[in-house]
Amino acid sequence: MQVRETGTILIVDDQPTNLSMLSRSLQRNGMTVMLAINGQDAIQKVLNQKPELILLDIQMPGIDGFETCNLLKQNTTTQDIPIIFMTASIDSKDKIKGLSVGAVDYITKPFEEEEVLARVRVHLKLSNLTKTLEHKNFLLEELTKDLEERVAQRTNQLSQALEDLQNTQMQLIQTEKMSALGQLVAGVAHEINNPLSFIAGNIEHTEDYIQNLIEHLRLYQHEYPQTVSLIESHAQKIELNYLLEDLPQIIDSMKTGAERIYNISTSLRSFSRSDTTNKVYFDIHEGIDSTLLILRHRLKANERRPNIEIKKDYGELPLVNCFPSQLNQVFMNIIANAIDAFDEINNGRSYSEIQTNPNLINITTRFIQEHQVVTISIEDNGPGIPDEIKKNVFKHLFTTKTVGKGTGLGLSISLQIVEEKHEGKLKCISLPGKGAKFVIGLPLK
Ligand SMILES: Nc1ncnc2c1ncn2[C@@H]1O[C@H](COP(=O)(O)OP(=O)(O)O)[C@@H](O)[C@H]1O
Numbered sequence: 001m002q003v004r005e006t007g008t009i010l011i012v013d014d015q016p017t018n019l020s021m022l023s024r025s026l027q028r029n030g031m032t033v034m035l036a037i038n039g040q041d042a043i044q045k046v047l048n049q050k051p052e053l054i055l056l057d058i059q060m061p062g063i064d065g066f067e068t069c070n071l072l073k074q075n076t077t078t079q080d081i082p083i084i085f086m087t088a089s090i091d092s093k094d095k096i097k098g099l100s101v102g103a104v105d106y107i108t109k110p111f112e113e114e115e116v117l118a119r120v121r122v123h124l125k126l127s128n129l130t131k132t133l134e135h136k137n138f139l140l141e142e143l144t145k146d147l148e149e150r151v152a153q154r155t156n157q158l159s160q161a162l163e164d165l166q167n168t169q170m171q172l173i174q175t176e177k178m179s180a181l182g183q184l185v186a187g188v189a190h191e192i193n194n195p196l197s198f199i200a201g202n203i204e205h206t207e208d209y210i211q212n213l214i215e216h217l218r219l220y221q222h223e224y225p226q227t228v229s230l231i232e233s234h235a236q237k238i239e240l241n242y243l244l245e246d247l248p249q250i251i252d253s254m255k256t257g258a259e260r261i262y263n264i265s266t267s268l269r270s271f272s273r274s275d276t277t278n279k280v281y282f283d284i285h286e287g288i289d290s291t292l293l294i295l296r297h298r299l300k301a302n303e304r305r306p307n308i309e310i311k312k313d314y315g316e317l318p319l320v321n322c323f324p325s326q327l328n329q330v331f332m333n334i335i336a337n338a339i340d341a342f343d344e345i346n347n348g349r350s351y352s353e354i355q356t357n358p359n360l361i362n363i364t365t366r367f368i369q370e371h372q373v374v375t376i377s378i379e380d381n382g383p384g385i386p387d388e389i390k391k392n393v394f395k396h397l398f399t400t401k402t403v404g405k406g407t408g409l410g411l412s413i414s415l416q417i418v419e420e421k422h423e424g425k426l427k428c429i430s431l432p433g434k435g436a437k438f439v440i441g442l443p444l445k
Pocket residue numbers: 333337338341380382383384385389393394398399400401405406407408409410411412436
């Protein structure tokens with residue numbers, strides 16, 4: 001580090017010979033000199049222009065050197081200027097007093113030019129060094145502050161990124177789970193269809209055959225009314241008349257059962273259509289119906305409440321180009337939330353109370369020709385959603401349900417499916433105490 005050994009020096013002395021001798025010697029050595037002839041003069045000059053160093057005589061008329069030094073040290077703008085006392089006395093009391101009022105050094109008169117120069121240089125160097133250090137310190141402090149700010153900023157960014165990552169991961173897991181489940185369900189539904197078609201197909205034949213057999217038996221009974229006792233007792237044993245009456249009904253209920261299984265497996269397949277890559281034209285009503293079928297076990301009556309009523313008001317809808325299984329997941333999430341909400345308010349109500357004021361879900365679909373939009377509205381008469389909760393329902397991981405019951409993913413994923421994947425709108429409308437309504441709008445284009 002290059003530190004300067006020159007600068008502006010103020011010499012304060014009441015004796016002109018001292019002043020001129022010192023100033024000549026300092027100027028010769030490249031320094032700038034200011035002069036003052038007494039304490040007051042010195043203070044005035046210092047306030048006008050700050051020197052790097054002051055050479056101050058102790059014995060002066062008016063305020064002496066000690067007093068001048070004191071005054072300069074009391075002023076915050078001048079207190080840092082180093083002061084060297086000049087004294088004729090060799091009294092060490094004076095030296096101690098000088099140092100104690102804040103002087104950095106002293107030189108004795110008569111002056112030794114070399115000594116004066118050497119001391120002046122040392123103190124200029126020290127003063128400049130101190131200034132440089134102070135400046136460096138200041139820079140270092142600024143740098144540290146800046147660095148701390150940047151670290152805090154970066155930490156913030158990183159924790160935000162981490163949170164985003166965790167959210168995405170949760171979403172991925174959920175989507176992955178749904179799609180794995182969807183594939184499984186679709187596979188099972190497919191596997192069931194095959195044996196089911198044997199049963200359904202053979203029931204038709206069985207029905208015909210049995211009809212024929214019965215006819216044949218009737219014919220026998222008619223043509224040979226006189227039977228032997230062995231046949232008579234066997235007919236009684238097997239309750240032949242009852243059997244002949246009941247058998248067609250049994251076949252009929254088997255047919256109904258097979259038909260129901262067929263419907264369920266078709267719905268399951270429709271619900272879990274694997275359409276992750278391309279949109280297809282899809283009947284929204286088929287999606288809603290298959291979702292309701294899958295939720296049937298949650299909608300039907302149990303020992304605590306009668307069944308949840310579903311009122312459908314379906315409009316004339318065109319097919320919608322969409323990802324059917326994803327839309328089905330949206331219907332599922334919204335309807336399941338309504339059922340959850342019913343479960344919660346039903347808790348404090350008796351069976352008959354619920355019966356007089358039944359749980360109801362209204363599903364309305366419309367095609368709005370002028371906007372080319374299909375709307376699906378799912379409304380329940382449950383507890384509704386208070387405003388402070390309503391503004392959060394679409395937020396990721398927001399749930400008011402207990403751990404294990406709610407994940408807080410349903411509506412945020414639904415929003416993503418409707419708005420990002422289908423460029424539609426998903427809105428929540430709710431009056432607390434009057435139920436909640438979710439409206440999906442899907443553009444046709
Ligand atoms: N039909 C509704 N009635 C009352 N509250 C609802 C309804 N649908 C959603 N909510 C509120 O929205 C929150 C978020 O729903 P969702 O994202 O599906 O997560 P989860 O069902 O796992 O809690 C629910 O915890 C609930 O407080």
